[in-house]
Amino acid sequence: MPFLEIARLEKSFGALRVVRDFNLAIEKGEFVSLLGPSGCGKTTVLRMVAGFEAPDSGTIRIDGQDVLGLRPNQRSIGMVFQAYALFPNLTVAQNVGFGLKVKGTGRAEMDARVDEMLRLIGLPDLGQRYPFQLSGGQQQRVALARALAPKPQVLLLDEPLSALDAKVRVSLRNEIRAIQRDLGITTLFVTHDQEEALSMSDRVVVMNGGLAEQVGDPHEIYNRPATRFVAQFVGTLNVLEAEVTDPAAGRVRLAGQEIALGRPLPPGRASLALRPEVVSLGPAPGRDLRLAGRIAEVHFLGSVIRMRVAVGSDHVSLDAFNRPDAPPPAVGEAVELSVSPRDLLVLEG
Amino acid sequence: MTRAFAWIAFALGAIYFFLPLIGTVEFSLRMLRGQYSFEAYRRVLADPRFLDTLGYSVAMAVATIVFGVLLVVPTAFWVRLKMPRIRPLIEFITLLPLVIPAIVIVFGYIRLFNTSSILPLTGSAMGTNVLLMFGYATLALPYMYRAVDTGLRAIDVRTLTEAAQSLGAGWVTILARLILPNVLVAVLSGAFLTFAIVIGEFTMAALLNRPAFGPYMQLLGANRAYEPAALAVIAFAITWACMGLMQLVTRFQKHTRAQR
Ligand SMILES: Nc1ncnc2c1ncn2[C@@H]1O[C@H](COP(=O)(O)OP(=O)(O)OP(=O)(O)O)[C@@H](O)[C@H]1O
Ligand SMILES: [Mg+2]
Numbered sequence: 105m106p107f108l109e110i111a112r113l114e115k116s117f118g119a120l121r122v123v124r125d126f127n128l129a130i131e132k133g134e135f136v137s138l139l140g141p142s143g144c145g146k147t148t149v150l151r152m153v154a155g156f157e158a159p160d161s162g163t164i165r166i167d168g169q170d171v172l173g174l175r176p177n178q179r180s181i182g183m184v185f186q187a188y189a190l191f192p193n194l195t196v197a198q199n200v201g202f203g204l205k206v207k208g209t210g211r212a213e214m215d216a217r218v219d220e221m222l223r224l225i226g227l228p229d230l231g232q233r234y235p236f237q238l239s240g241g242q243q244q245r246v247a248l249a250r251a252l253a254p255k256p257q258v259l260l261l262d263e264p265l266s267a268l269d270a271k272v273r274v275s276l277r278n279e280i281r282a283i284q285r286d287l288g289i290t291t292l293f294v295t296h297d298q299e300e301a302l303s304m305s306d307r308v309v310v311m312n313g314g315l316a317e318q319v320g321d322p323h324e325i326y327n328r329p330a331t332r333f334v335a336q337f338v339g340t341l342n343v344l345e346a347e348v349t350d351p352a353a354g355r356v357r358l359a360g361q362e363i364a365l366g367r368p369l370p371p372g373r374a375s376l377a378l379r380p381e382v383v384s385l386g387p388a389p390g391r392d393l394r395l396a397g398r399i400a401e402v403h404f405l406g407s408v409i410r411m412r413v414a415v416g417s418d419h420v421s422l423d424a425f426n427r428p429d430a431p432p433p434a435v436g437e438a439v440e441l442s443v444s445p446r447d448l449l450v451l452e453g
Numbered sequence: 454m455t456r457a458f459a460w461i462a463f464a465l466g467a468i469y470f471f472l473p474l475i476g477t478v479e480f481s482l483r484m485l486r487g488q489y490s491f492e493a494y495r496r497v498l499a500d501p502r503f504l505d506t507l508g509y510s511v512a513m514a515v516a517t518i519v520f521g522v523l524l525v526v527p528t529a530f531w532v533r534l535k536m537p538r539i540r541p542l543i544e545f546i547t548l549l550p551l552v553i554p555a556i557v558i559v560f561g562y563i564r565l566f567n568t569s570s571i572l573p574l575t576g577s578a579m580g581t582n583v584l585l586m587f588g589y590a591t592l593a594l595p596y597m598y599r600a601v602d603t604g605l606r607a608i609d610v611r612t613l614t615e616a617a618q619s620l621g622a623g624w625v626t627i628l629a630r631l632i633l634p635n636v637l638v639a640v641l642s643g644a645f646l647t648f649a650i651v652i653g654e655f656t657m658a659a660l661l662n663r664p665a666f667g668p669y670m671q672l673l674g675a676n677r678a679y680e681p682a683a684l685a686v687i688a689f690a691i692t693w694a695c696m697g698l699m700q701l702v703t704r705f706q707k708h709t710r711a712q713r
Contacts, residue, residue, distance in 0.1 A: 154619055177621045177622055189615075206620055254620060
């Protein structure tokens with residue numbers, strides 16, 4: 105039985121349907137991300153789990169218990185916010201101990217737990233500081249410790265890294281994931297950063313317009329996107345418009361070239377998608393499908409050379425590694441791209 | 454040119470403000486013929502009614518402050534958290550005491566709570582004290598509400614409240630352990646203003662016939678020459694001490710406490 109179970113959740117603000125038929129089952133100890141563009145309803149889902157918003161309909165169960173009748177302070181949920189939500193009038197130690205104190209935990213036990221949490225987040229000596237004396241990254245660590253100290257059943261994080269600078273963001277996300285694994289706490293993480301979602305999660309929920317478009321592990325989301333939206337939102341994607349000439353055999357006409365995909369296609373037009381990393385410049389073993397094109401842009405980034413190649417009326421982006429003995433291709437040069445038909449995704453809709 | 458004008462304006466203001474003050478101080482020192490002395494102050498301080506009325510007014514001020522804080526902090530918090538749209542309305546209501554004269558308020562009270570009403574507060578001394586405190590709280594409301602609301606603006610009320618709730622805190626804990634400490638400076642400045650208002654208030658106390666400091670000042674002023682001047686200076690000093698404390702607390706806060 106799933107530990108956190110969200111079923112048929114609906115929420116509207118006035119006429120705006122913010123969350124639509126949202127279903128999600130999370131196993132105990134699992135780390136699941138909600139990924140989607142701004143305004144797609146991620147925060148609203150999280151706030152309904154936390155109890156700050158009431159759904160119009162649907163159910164939320166934690167460990168088999170329906171929590172919709174419970175107020176936020178009865179739900180045993182740890183929450184980390186995007187903005188630094190530390191209590192400014194309390195020290196770091198008092199912040200971390202807040203939930204325990206509210207519960208009526210004894211002094212000795214509380215102090216021990218606070219110490220343990222501060223060590224867990226790698227800030228054992230900062231207990232007496234005030235929040236304004238900490239850096240942004242440190243504040244978010246303390247917020248994490250504060251949320252975890254009372255041993256909640258579920259941890260909710262709403263874009264906890266988005267206010268931090270890039271380096272801190274990457275190191276802290278690894279740290280959060282390590283702590284989460286360590287404690288085995290069931291976690292729902294909200295982000296609009298696909299790299300964050302893919303690198304941290306056991307499973308990712310891609311949301312769009314209040315709907316969960318796809319739920320799957322990062323590899324699956326990236327390589328087998330279920331919808332056009334998922335394909336385009338997650339990662340960089342090249343889309344080529346093709347005309348299906350033989351639906352049964354899977355033959356299409358693409359930029360004046362006839363190619364065989366080797367699987368049946370719906371008749372009419374088809375959108376074919378390619379990740380940049382499945383395209384190579386020039387012939388490559390195992391990639392026997394050839395596309396003729398012309399270099400439109402070249403960006404020399406050091407170890408990587410990023411190119412845009414015009415194929416018919418579409419453009420294909422691809423990356424090549426730098427080779428010390430060969431200069432990058434010139435703009436306007438005619439080139440041949442090779443891909444494997446297997447790697448061509450057919451987008452619906 | 455504009456600079457000179459500003460200085461002249463400032464000097465005029467200073468003269469307007471300080472001349473009567475200096476005059477009063479000087480006059481209050483001339484009780485004994487031909488020499489400056491503190492005789493008038495000595496007599497004021499020796500008058501038992503001085504201490505009685507001052508004590509009464511201080512007690513009333515403290516009660517008013519406690520009542521005002523308990524009324525205003527949760528209200529301002531709730532409005533910010535749950536009903537931000539009605540904030541202008543609340544703000545308008547809290548301004549009403551500034552436009553409605555105290556005498557109107559107190560006559561209203563007397564009509565509503567006289568001995569033949571359902572709630573005959575004016576029937577007993579204690580009841581009248583309570584009524585007077587409500588009156589004072591009304592007078593102080595514009596200052597108290599504004600101070601607290603400004604204090605709340607400095608913190609993210611909603612996020613802090615939600616963080617506390619998710620940690621298991623109920624409303625009382627949130628108000629007592631988070632909201633109040635974070636608006637303490639604002640509350641204190643509201644409190645000192647309330648104190649100054651209550652100490653000097655005349656109309657309500659006189660009409661409700663309570664032994665407060667304001668009516669005592671008036672009584673003394675009608676019957677003596679030098680003592681009222683001394684009393685005025687003392688009252689003035691108390692008010693200024695309040696303002697000074699307000700400044701001090703604000704300063705102290707800025708250095709030691711949390712800003713984000
Ligand atoms: N309390 C509210 N009242 C009215 N509309 C709201 C409220 N909260 C959210 N919305 C609307 O619901 C939609 C979804 O909001 P939500 O905060 O869930 O988005 P999000 O996916 O978290 O976006 P972001 O990445 O920008 O945080 C938005 O259009 C927002 O304007
Ligand atoms: Mg959000």
